[in-house]
Every structure is written in structure tokens, then in C-alpha cells.
Amino acid sequence: MRKVFRLSRFNIASLALGLAFLYLPILILVLYSFNASRLVTVWGGWSLRWYREFFNDRAMIEAAWMSLRVAVASATIATLLGTLAAVALSRGERFRGRTLFSSMLYAPLVMPEVITGLSLLLLFVALNAERGFWTVTIAHTTLTMCFVAVVVQSRLGSLDRSLEEAAMDLGCNPVRAFVAVTLPLIAPAIVAGWMLAFTLSLDDLVIASFTTGPGSATLPIRIYSEVRLGVKPEINAICTLVIALIAVVIVIASLASKLSSSQGESAAPLEPSDGHVWCSGTTRHS
């Protein structure tokens, strides 16, 4: 009778198929980035030719550099702002305009990027701001701080408040209690939030297209314009490099979340107990 609730063959099959569906295209792309043949689909032996081609492509390198700078700057600002927002939402109890504040923080998570990008462009044009590095950084900060806030808030929510209260009973003022007790406990979530913001910024095409100016294209914008012209094997190499970079970021993020598991709690969005992070809103697509 109980058999229904055990792992059935159907469960295993659907899981295996689902994971294969998620991973096969990426594996194929990585594999073909080492293909010597000019034809993307014909296997011509192993080669690093397309990687060399990428490193000789000035425009691509410049775009990659621009993307990295924007990602680091916007992820850092977004982490600061997002953490503050999370603290306000989970520890501030009721304050004036709280509902508006939380709606503003959740709306960008699901808002189509075309609308967010368009509205920011109109703002920058109205302000007569020169479009380039800073406008893209501001746009990415606005989007990614919402993700940081969700990640950090879920961590704060699962934290035992009596720890903070104990610190205050022992004479800490609230700010000191936060810095000395709460901050170290939520640090892994903050790191994870930064990583998430970094990868989201690195990935974004639509918002960057709207908010950047001529001559300051980000990597996705360049990749996109190349892909529209037709498949080039060089793109496989660039994509593999981006995947490798993100893989490194994920490993660091999961290590950071492991650090906190000594407390028996998990922090990063990589951990299962944070399943509710996902239903409380994460998009992305970007």
C-alpha cells in the first residue's frame, strides 16, 4: 500500500528526463566550443581555435570587460541596498509606506524586462543623463537589489530572534547587536545575494540594450547581435567561458552557504530549505 509514496519508477524517469533536458543543451554547447571545424555541427577534432579567435576579437573583449565592471559595481551597490531593504522589511515591523516599499521590491522580479528597460531609458533621457556605464549600472542595481532583498530577507526570517534580543539584554544597542550578532549570521546570504546579482547583471540583455549608449555594449548585447547574424563557433567559446566563470561563482556561493551550515541553517538560494525563496519570487530571466 505504502508503495505509492515511495520513489516510483515514474518519479525517477521524470526526474532523469527533466535533468537531461536542462543539461544536455549546455553540455553540447561546451563540447562544440572545442570543435576544430568551422561548421558548428560537424565534428573536426579537438581544438582551442575559437578561444584564440575570441581573445583576438577586440570588440568582444571590450564588451566582456564592460560587462564585468557593470556586474561588479551593480552587484556591490545592489547588495548594500538590498540588505538594508531586507533588514527594514523583516525587522522594521510596521512603518509608513511599508506596503508600497515591499511592492516596489517585488514588482521588478516579475515585471517584463522590456517595460523596466523602456521606462528607465525614458527617465535617463528626461534627466539628460549620458548613457553608458553608469546608466546600465543603475538599471542593473535596481533590478538585482530586489533579488538580494528576497534572499537576505528569507535568511533573516529563519534566524532566531532571541539571539539579537540576548545581545540587547546584555547591553548592546540595536545597531551594535545587528553588527555583532546578526550580520555574521546572515553573511552567507549576503554573499549569495552578491553572487546572484553579479550573474544576473552579467546575463542581462534587454535592460542593458535600453539603458546603454553607443560604444558601450555589454557582452550579451554583442553576443546577441552576432547570433542574429548567424551561428559562429566563436560564440560557443565565449559562452563556455561565461559558463566557467559562473560555475566558479556558484562554487564560491555554495561554499559560503556551507560555512553557515554549522548553525544547522542554510542561507544561499542553493540550499533546499530556502525553497520558499523561490515561491516568494525570483525571475530572470532576463
Added chain:
Amino acid sequence: MSSRRIFARPARFAAIVPYVWMALFFLVPFAFVLKISLSQTAIAQPPYEPVFDLTAGWEALKAAFASLSVDNFKLLGSDDIYVFAYVRSLTVAITATALLLLIGYPIAYGMARLPKRWQAVAMVLVIVPFWTSFLIRIYAWINILQHDGLLNQILLALHLVSQPVVWLSTDTAMYIGIVYSYLPFMILPLYATLAKMEPALEEAASDLGAPPWQVFWLVTFPLSLPGVGAGVLLCFIPIVGEFVIPDLLAGSSSLMIGQTLWLEFFTNKDWPVASAAAIVLLVVLLVPLLLYERLQKRQLEQGR
């Protein structure tokens, strides 16, 4: 005063900077979209007539309000391109969300049935592709679906088809791309509710003689509805405005509203009409957005 209350006051101050930031860079821009949607198109930079100038004084402001034009909105209703684009966007989003639910549910269900240790692994495995660039994942599918791509090579080698099938630039390719990109957004909320579910409820139903499909349909599925709702909304809303996937994978015969907006903005440079189209899209999406908000609030309360 409890220490909890003492903590609340400085925490409130923490809101100030992010609050101002979001108001400035998220809320105010919509005011600009609204403003420009009401103005006339001009051949200049920026390509629209200014609606009003705050420095011009009250009389000028009144005159400006009198000259506000809703022509852009009228155009949207009368122009088939826009009407079709909205209809197509909604059709695509509904179809794709249904597909996502059909494909994502068994996967989430399988995850929730795994032993606890393996659940963590499966969870990471589902999230990792989300961290991998979205554009790259679409590009990966172009590799596979193109004329001499892997899929056609396999089909030809297996003699399932006698000549290459056109996959790229079809709706099939677009749906594959959308399902592929949004699958984690469907699986994770579903998994979160399924994993929290009390197994005793299913066991009780089964002990009382319900066959497995009835256990699922009468017990499991209704209990997972909050997850279904969250997953559906998380996927549906962004898909309606999707630009990249239909642009790279679907044919150009019928555009979605995101693409139309983009074209209007960058190619036709008709910012007022594009803004009006964005406002209408926003209004269309406001209903699911508000639903999403309420659902989220309820879940947060349940989580406490």
C-alpha cells in the same frame, strides 16, 4: 518595551536609502512612460513633443493638460499589429505556462519523493541552469535546432525523417526555448509546496482505498495549489513580455508584444506609441501581478 520593539526603530531607518532608490528608479520612470505616452511624436531627439514644462507656470501647465493626446492609445486599438501582438502574447504565455506546468509538475513531484539528502542535490541541479546565462541557453538551442543541427542529424541517422526538418524559426522552437528557460521557475515553487506536504494525508487516502490517481487528484494536487499558483504567475507574467526567445527562435510572421515594443522603440523610433503600448501591457499584467502579491503575502503568513 520589549527588545523587539527597540530593534524596530533603527531598522526602519534602514529603509530610507533603498526606498528612495526604488522610488527614483522604479516608480518615477513609470510616470515618464505615462507622460510620453500622452505626447505627440516628433522627428527630433528625443523623438516626442514635450508634454509640459514645470517651469512654465500654471497657465502654461493648464494649456499643456488641455493638449494631452490620447491618440497613441486610440492608435493601439485601431492598429491590427498591436491587437494581434497582445493576443499572440497572451496565447503564447497561456500555452507555454500550461506546458511548463505539465512538464514541471512530475519533476517537482519526483524531487519531493527523493530521500532528504538527494532532495538537496536535485534542488541545486535544478537551480544551476538558472545561474547559467539565459542568452547562452537560448543559443545552445539554436545549435541543436538549426538546419544541420544535432537534432536533425540524429533524426536522419535514425531514419526517422528522410530530409532535415525545419525547427528554427518556428513556434515549436519558441516553445522549446520558453519551456527550457522558465522550467526552474515552475519547478521550484511546486517543489517547495510538495516537499512541505504531510505524507500522512496521502497515506490515509490510500489506506482508505483510493487508487493512486485518486490520491493524487483528490489529495496531492489540491494541496499543492499554492505552489501551482506561484509557479504559474512567476512564468506567465514575464513570458507575456518576452522578447529574446521569440526573437531568436520564432519566425517573424507574428510578433509578440515585447518584440513589437522593441521594434517601435528602436527601429521606428516612435517613443510615444511604444510608451502607450507599454502602459497597456502594464495594465494587462496588473491583474496577475496583484494576484501574485496577495498569494505571496498569504504564503509569508503561512511560513511564519
